[in-house]
Structure formats: C-alpha cells, structure tokens
Amino acid sequence: MAWVALVAAGLFETAFAVCLKLSNGLTALWPTVAFAICALTSFGLLTVALRDLEVGPAYAVWTGIGAAGAATVGMIFLGDVVSATKLVSIVLILSGVIGLNLSGVTP
Numbered sequence: 001m002a003w004v005a006l007v008a009a010g011l012f013e014t015a016f017a018v019c020l021k022l023s024n025g026l027t028a029l030w031p032t033v034a035f036a037i038c039a040l041t042s043f044g045l046l047t048v049a050l051r052d053l054e055v056g057p058a059y060a061v062w063t064g065i066g067a068a069g070a071a072t073v074g075m076i077f078l079g080d081v082v083s084a085t086k087l088v089s090i091v092l093i094l095s096g097v098i099g100l101n102l103s104g105v106t107p
Contacts (some may be wrong), residue, residue, distance in 0.1 A: 004046070006061055009041075010064070011071065012038045014070050015038040
C-alpha cells in the first residue's frame with residue numbers, strides 16, 4: 001500500500017507543478033486552487049508512504065516521478081522545447097530511481 005501511495009504522491013507532484021505553471025504566478029484562481037489541492041494531496045500521500053518506506057528511496061521516487069512527469073507534460077502539452085538532452089535526462093532520472101530501489105534498500 002505504501003508504494004501505491006508513493007506513486008500517487010508523485011503523480012500529484014507532477015500535477016501541482018503543472019498547475020503552478022498555469023496559475024501565472026498564483027494570479028489565476030482555478031489553477032491556484034488546483035495547485036494547492038494537488039500539493040496538499042501529494043505531501044499527504046508522501047507522509048502515508050513514509051510510514052513504511054525508507055526516506056531516501058521514497059523521496060527519490062517521489063521527486064523522480066514529479067520531475068520526469070512535469071518535464072514530459074511540459075513537452076507534450078505546454079509547448080516546452082523537446083530535445084535529446086531532455087529525453088536522456090528523463091531516462092537518467094528514472095534509471096536512478098529504479099537503481100536505488102533495486103539496490104535492496106527498500107523492503
């Protein structure tokens with residue numbers, strides 16, 4: 001259950017980063033409200049996951065999903081520039097997260 005909460009927390013982190021972008025500096029009402037809801041949900045789910053998981057790998061998964069997800073959403077939906085360097089970097093982030101978990105530091 002902790003892993004499900006952690007992955008969901010990472011997805012909400014992606015959502016809160018995108019909503020923050022769409023909020024135009026917290027001046028657009030609904031994206032700002034969505035940002036706040038997603039941020040609180042993300043941190044809440046991370047808190048639940050940390051009850052059973054080690055903090056280092058869990059934080060890496062959370063931020064990895066958030067960073068890779070926000071970069072991907074930005075490139076697909078928000079007009080961010082797509083480059084080979086960005087794509088390789090996303091793969092490296094995900095590889096690092098997977099490597100941490102395969103190293104046996106999490107149950």
